[in-house]
Amino acid sequence: MALSDPIADMLTRIRNASANGAERVDCRNSRVCRGIAAALEHEGYITSSEVLAGEQFGGLGVLRVTLKYGPFGEKLFHKLKRASKPGCRVYTKVKDLPRPLAGLGVAILTTPVGVLSDRQCREKNVGGELICTVE
Template sequence: MSLSDPIADMLTRIRNAARSNKKNVDIRNSKVCSGIAGVLKEEGYVNDFNVIEDGRQGILRLDLRYGPNGEQVIHSMTRESKPGRRVYKKVSDLPRPLAGLGICIVSTPKGVMSDRKARTENVGGELICIVE
């Protein structure tokens, strides 16, 4: 079975696992999904991620992070750029979710990165999703 939008599938799996307080979640591996997982780890939304080889494309296992009393760290993840409507932003037009407390994940020519890192490197790109 082929997926038309693996990024949306990844975000939906993370949202569903976080809402049901799962410890980890398995996602199909791809370069973009690995980049998004790296940004989520770098920004502190997940504890760690591993790539499990299965003889095909691999499985990405994310260890979700929760607060000290079991509260969710990821409250919402919204997909901005979709296959039917791509959203590109200049570095000056990147949004600041929750007044800087959330992050935007951007696919740039220098790789997938958060909006903070994109601002420091002064590069824009495709706005993949917003994490709050």
């Protein structure tokens, strides 16, 4: 089955796994999905991400994301919202970067430097396509 938006599929899988209290979730492996997982790991929303390779996973492999919860099992994020979609791309300059939850959340962007969080974009002074926001 062809998948038209693998980024939205990854975000939905993470959102559903968090709602169910799952320890980990398997997503499709791609460069952008690995970058999103790395940005979420850098900001402290997930514990780790690793690529499981092999023929049993369909050639490209599977990106296994280990979710992170609070000390009493509470969720670390309440909204994981896709901003830029295949039909309507959203681009932003570094001075216009959103601040989800007044700086407590994080926005993830794909830039010429790579997939970065909004804090990293401000440090490196780059803008790009707004992929999603985490609140």
